[in-house]
Amino acid sequence: MHPLTVSAAFLAISSAFLLYGLSYDTRQLEARVAAEERRAELARSDIAVLKAERAHLARPSRIEPLARAQGLAPLTDKQVTDSVPASDIRTGAVNR
């Protein structure tokens, strides 16, 4: 057989193996990417549900009765004052 034919056949067979190997690797990587994307999607969907649940639990109509049961009430004007020097507070000079 002509040496050229032999080398061509060898080249063809080896490149076929190489191509197959490459394609196999690509498929594996694609499967991994898809799996990761699915996980990311799942995580994103979980985050959305958790965010909605947190907002639902923190809704004012639920928090208000809980806060009132703790003895809390809305701020009144009596509880707000200008900032005063610490020395005045100690001496009792501030009397609102």
Place this chain on the structure above:
Amino acid sequence: MKGAARGGRQTRSPELARSRADILRGTGGLRTRLVMLGIAFLFGSIALQLARLATTGGLDMVATLTEPVARSYVRPDILDRGGRLLATDIEMPSLYADPFLVQSIDEVTERLGGVLPDLNEGELRRTLSDRNRRFIWLKRGMPPKVAQRVHDLGLPGLDFRTELRRAYPLERLAGHVLGSVNVDNRGISGIERAIDDTIGVEPSHGAASNAGTPVRLTLDLGVQHAVEDELLGAMTRFEAKGAAGLVMDIRTGEMLAASSLPGLDPSQPGEALAPERLDKIQGGTYELGSIFKILTVAMALEGGNTKLDTVLDVTKPLTAGRFTIKDLHSSGRPLTVSEVFIHSSNVGSGLLALAEGPDKQKAFLEKLGLMTPMRTDAGPVAPPQLPPRFGRVEQITVAYGHGMAVAPIQFAAATAAVLNGGTAVTPTYFRGRNDAATPGARLVSAETSNSLRVLLRRNVSEREGTGRRADVPGYRVGGKTGTAEMPGRGGYQEKSVVASFLAAFPMDAPQYLVLVLLFEPKGTAEADGEVLAGRNAAPTAGRVIARIAPLLGVKPDGDVAQLPAGTP
């Protein structure tokens, strides 16, 4: 002859054979080349196809082939001004059927009916028997637990797709403003509709994807809740059929709260069809009564001929055709313009309007934007109902808020302009659309605005003021009451009223405008048997302000009953 003939053949044959071999050799080479070319072409095309698949990827093709036609839309989250969540998309399984693969329609309808009792069996049977269709939605957006039970039935031909569904974690809070979406997750009303129209939504393939930047509203969750809670309390205390309230930034028009009761659950769009659940803030128009006198006095002061101490003779009733207009509690003496406002004199207001004339009155209302339909981000506002002409009767009645019906939000915007120093505001629900640094067009003078602030504050701080029950110590509340009889069969009904209170605070430099409306309140013991706004709407507004002022960071200060007035 024969021999010669044979001889001739013999002598010719080697030539002939040579030429034949030549021909044969020549033909054989061509054939081999053709075959080789063909094979090379085949291999070449295979290599090309391989290269194409390697670069483009065959998975997409598979995905598009199995993709059903129906799809839902991805919506951005809606946040309040503090970044708290009002609406979001969550994934939910939706059930569909492929009638071609369904083996027994009876089994499917029977067993599915056991898990999903609200499924229409007749309809299901009918759609499943059409075997030409390959995709039919059976139930969209179901809880994962129910989906699992359907899955466990193991019925062939049924499958799930995860779809995005809109969730409103705060239930009914701000339901009217938020609006709702349809089954494909597209906005059909309120802010949801505005998002579709202005920002745009993208179709999804069921998977959670990046929904883009969240939409930030001007609403404040805490303020919204306080308003709704107080309105609900007032509805109970005064046995009112409905209530509405809004809080607006008086300079920018940003809406911090807008509530209409009975409320609306955005996840139940069908509720919006009930007439009592109409959005009373911008979906309905009402004769608002005496709170209109704020505009009448502003118009008179703008005219230049009237001052706050101008005296008007309000002792005699006003007549216009067959109508006689008189005051509920006549003081029996002439009143100054300030007193007309504080005593809420209908006769005095009528006189002020008549003095200006119909053209000026119309022009003033036009300038404040009350004569033309208005739009907010949450959709169109119900167009104002105007008198067909401004005759003497209409002039007088409009002066005290009858004969002309406007949506509360439109009236609030007009009044905000009168009280904020005189510049126009446009109500908005989207944060950042209105800029405080660029004030709107000037509608009334700063002097007029200041005079009205003084009047509103006096109406709350003075003993004879109709709005004294709205006072909140430290927060310098100013306001005006309005009690409008509701039109019914055979004219106005005395006992069925819309009680309203328009307030602003702190009155030395107003920051927020509060409007409270109570629909058909009863004269309960708490209101001393009266249905007047001073007895129900005013104290409600006071309670709202007492709760929201600290939330909004308004600093309480010593009471300033008498403000430095521009005009006496």
